[in-house]
Amino acid sequence: MSVDDAVRASVSYDQLRTGGGSLYWLESRPDAGGGTTVRRWRLGDGKRDVSPKGFDVASGVHAYGGGSFAVAEGTLWCVGGDGLFRCRRGDDQLELITHGSFGDLTVGDGELLAVRESEQGDAIVTVSFTRASQMRTLVSSRGFLGAPRPGPGWLAWTAWSDRDMPWDACEVWAATYAGGVTENPVKLAGGPEESAVEPQWGPDGALYFVSDRSGWWNLYRWDGRKVEAVAPIPGECAAEPWELGYSSYGFLDGGRIVAVVQEGPRHRLVVIESDGTVRPVDLPYTSIKPYLALRGTTVALIGSSPTAAPQVALVDLADAGPRVEVLARPEDAGLDRARVSPPTELRVPVASGREVLALVYPPTGAAADWRAPVIVRVHPGPTASCLLRLDWQAQFFTSRGFAVVDVDYLGSTGYGRVFRESLYGRWGLDDVEDCAAVAVHLLSTGRALPGQVFIRGASAGGYTALHAVAQDGPFAAATAVSAIVDPDRWAETVPRFQRAHAMRLRGGAGPVRAAQIQRPVLLVHGTADEVAMVEDVRELAEELTSLGTVPKVLLLPDVGHYVASSRRAGAALEAELAHYRSVMAEAANDQRRLHGGQR
Secondary structure, three states, X not given: OOHHHHHHHOOEEEEEEEEOOEEEEEEEOHHHOOOEEEEEEEOOOEEEEOOOOOOOOXXXXXXXXXXXXXXXXXXXXXXXXXXXXXXOOOOOOOEEEEEOEEEEEEEOOOEEEEEEEEOOEEEEEEEEOOOOOOEEEEEEEOOEEEEEEEEOOEEEEEEEOOOOOOOOOEEEEEEEEEOOEEEEEEEEEOEOOXXXXXXXXXXXXXXXXXXXXOOOOEEEEEOOOOEEEOOOOOOEOOOOOOOOOOEOEEEOHHHOEEEEEEEOXXXXXXXXXXXXXXXXXXXXXXXXXXXXXXXXXXXXXEEEEOOEEXXXXXXXXXXXXXXXXXXXXXOOXXXXXXXXXXXXXEXXXXXXXXXXXXXXXXXXXXXXXXXXXXXEEEOOOOOOOOOOOOOHHHHHHHOOOOEEEEEEOOOOOOOOHHHHHOOOOOOOOHHHHHHHHHHHHHHHOOOEEEEEEEEEEEOHHHHHHHHHOOOOOOOOEEEEEOOOOOHHHHHHHOOHHHHHHHHHHOOOXXXXXXXXXXXXXXXXXXXXXXXXXXXXXXXXXXXXXXXOOOOEEEEEOOOOOOHHHOOOHHHHHHHHHHHHHHHHHHHHHHHHHHHHHHO
């Protein structure tokens, strides 16, 4: 597989929406410059782009965006650049409504609702479909707001303070809503030890939401008087809310609810019957994004598996056996025939008595007793998780003889609230220990080749990777992409949404210090990164060079925090591969020199 193949196949689908008999989604195409387009599918009409060509539909609200478009009465409302726009049916021109940072666009009764962010805080605002220039504020906060969801005579939303992340402490509120005015707001769930997210009004008039008060994000219902559990499940029924606009559950005809449940690296779809019975849905997907869109007995989802790239699919749940129709997937015949390396699950005990789970991708076509160089990948977040889905960038390396290992280190999502919170104050310590334990296990069992075990990570994972080679351990080299270098400085420069996260994580290993780096490193960073400042990486590279340990550095002009989805993703992959091969070649040369001297 060429690097161009890997980039071309890394198409991303997000933010499913229904409206007017059509299904809409965001589609990002790295081979087309990394821009994001709104696509529409309609039965009998097929797929087509509905956002103007060349316009990148993307929200910067809360740094990570979400809910960046909505469609109502044939008009596309979307966020891009530094403003809110609309594009009427049959018109390829965007009309700027107002400047600002917007997200979580939601269609109400004759109006658009959205979250608007500023340095002073958040507001839930409305824009009239007929008088778009008139914007009104419904709710405001010095902290953060999300999920404006109108119901019959009500408005629900989420709120959390600027001292918290929404997965730590988030509240669900509701207020009467009539004549464009909210009154008598009441907090229904959430608090310092509870994360309540994703409110939705059900067809029965009740307000549903997901709360982790039991230790797992599960579904609850408020009927206007009391809150009750809908269906206790030992799994996560919501994703960690890095973005706005998530929809992890929805309502089918007949009083049924469909929901995505995460258990470790796996997702599954379940139907909750009206009596609370939970019934699994047999699907060919092991990873499902938190964007469900429902109509009648059909659910649209974005699913993938270790052998199937992410795809938009319709699942008909009218009968006992679900019927799946794929609407969109990366379209390249050569890649459809490409051999892939599916992963196996590995559980490794660590010193504290825990087990750490990893997904191991062997080299493509390898025998059962394979031995190979290994790349241990540290997912970003750290509240993210490794997922059972086809990752073409992993396949890029497995097709070149490497094994790739994804680690669900302490702090990952999919294992409950306690596990998720346990990395606070231990960042750079327990995550490094977990990754090292997996590497040592692969070495001790003869899978990994000595001196050919590498670690790579992006964002917070880059910080972990750098600390892993700042001590004696199993790793021969590290690649750090969009890396955080100094947690204290990062807490001062990171966007306001993530400051609380930075404050809670720090206190473990401290800053990455050049004098402690013991192995070769590759630093890949976008010069337009607004989450992890490129200046910190430049400074680290200069310090390493002054100490005689010259790092490899790839700075990507005008690229932001997400290198993997940028137009320079191919260059980053090539640099990473060259980095590992150079370390392996140098080790081989050392061995030859050693043996030559012995003779």
